[in-house]
Amino acid sequence: MKRLIVLLTVTAVISFVPAFASAAGVTMVHGGGTGSFGADLDGDGRIDGSQFGLVVAMMGSGAARGSFLCLMAGRSQILGLHLMSVQGQVTGGTLNPDGSASFSGTGSVNLGGGTIFQGVPFRVTAWPGGPGVGKMQLTVIGAFDGVPGDTISGNNNYDLPNETVATGQIAMT
Secondary structure, three states: OHHHHHHHHHHHHHHHOOHHHHOOOOEEEEEEEEEEOOOOOOOOOOOOEEEEEEEEEEEEOOEEEEEEEEEEEHHHOOOOOOEEEEEEEEEEEEEOOOOOEEEEEEEEEEOOOOOEEEEEEEEEEEEOEOOOOOEEEEEEOOOOOOOOOOOOOOOOOEEOOOEEEEEEEEEEO
16 A cells, blocks of 8 residues: 555655756756664664655756655554655755755644644655665655654664665665
């Protein structure tokens, strides 16, 4: 079921990306699958991870457009919650010298049970590659500072550690 959600989201997002995404000078950052933090972030005895989907057109000069989804549910529960998702529209981004892409936007954070926060800023850095190679790092800005999994406590953000692609891939074309 979770993989179906990710696949449907990626399909919907791909249809959202505008026609200019194929223009010269535009880099597409896209992919989906599952990831692993390689650690038990919330102390429940399980290695934590997520399902993710992203498609972003990087247009240079800080301009970007697309969508991002990170879903932690079921087998990848975190923070003792049955559901946590970050989903939103990408509005800016850059290509980095190390071959990664960083992008940001605003979206919703769903904690399940009817608890949904709207208009929450997020930032993602993604490194291309398939299982064991590709990586992603998500920061929820201005919320959840200091909760389990936060790698930089005290900065008012929820900075998750790097997550390595377990299945699927992140590509840049």
